[in-house]
Amino acid sequence: MRTLDGKAVRLRALRSEEHATVHGWYADPEVVAPFDRFVVESFGDFERSLASEEGDPTSLAPRYAVEDRATGRLIGVVGHYRAHPVLEYLDVWYLLGDPAARGRGLGREAVGLLVSELFRTESVERIGAVCDVENVPSFRLLEGLGFRREGTLRSALLHHGRWHDVFTYGVTRAEWADRAPPA
Ligand SMILES: CC(C)(COP(=O)(O)OP(=O)(O)OC[C@H]1O[C@@H](n2cnc3c(N)ncnc32)[C@H](O)[C@@H]1OP(=O)(O)O)[C@@H](O)C(=O)NCCC(=O)NCCS
Numbered sequence: 001m002r003t004l005d006g007k008a009v010r011l012r013a014l015r016s017e018e019h020a021t022v023h024g025w026y027a028d029p030e031v032v033a034p035f036d037r038f039v040v041e042s043f044g045d046f047e048r049s050l051a052s053e054e055g056d057p058t059s060l061a062p063r064y065a066v067e068d069r070a071t072g073r074l075i076g077v078v079g080h081y082r083a084h085p086v087l088e089y090l091d092v093w094y095l096l097g098d099p100a101a102r103g104r105g106l107g108r109e110a111v112g113l114l115v116s117e118l119f120r121t122e123s124v125e126r127i128g129a130v131c132d133v134e135n136v137p138s139f140r141l142l143e144g145l146g147f148r149r150e151g152t153l154r155s156a157l158l159h160h161g162r163w164h165d166v167f168t169y170g171v172t173r174a175e176w177a178d179r180a181p182p183a
Contacts, residue, residue, distance in 0.1 A: 008106055009066050009067060009069060009110045011117075012065055012067060018065060022074075025095065026041070027040045031097055059079075063078065064110075078110055089125070089127060092114055092118070111142075111145060115176060126171070128150075128170040129169045132167075146179040148175075149167055152168070
């Protein structure tokens, strides 16, 4: 795995001593629950998913740690997975586990680095993402990167005891190549 450097964040391999922090984020409803499914897996299962993610395109395990370059601190994780058994595209996902790191453009930069790396290394023509229609930071992040809203999947995500609609977003290889360079 390459280390990917942006202006403010670095994407790098997650270190074993950081596994407990990331598992703690996953287990904290305040961090993950507002707009997402909340399923706590055991620490053992989490570690097993990390061990097997490399060879598994469908794995939901984190692929990169997101580090704040100014402080060297771990602030989040990002990942990608093959989202459909037949259609050939990848979906990206992202989590800034440290709430203090949010709202500063770091999430957007991290996802941008990931998308560039995936178009460089994977033979896909489209990269997608899905998010709860109420998750404003998530879809604003995507739109700022040039992802287009392609539609709404109705009643596709179950959390907080009810079904939620989900926006589906995508960007093509050609659109990514043509986008304006980041400011
Ligand atoms: C989604 C997430 C990664 C966004 O990262 P971030 O670094 O905070 O986002 P950025 O600072 O890059 O901002 C992205 C956009 O969202 C907007 N935004 C950020 N926080 C916001 C808020 N609380 N309300 C409304 N808009 C917000 C920003 O203004 C920016 O939009 P703009 O530049 O078009 O104005 C982060 O909030 C997070 O980890 N959330 C919890 C996990 C999650 O929801 N993951 C996505 C699941 S689909």
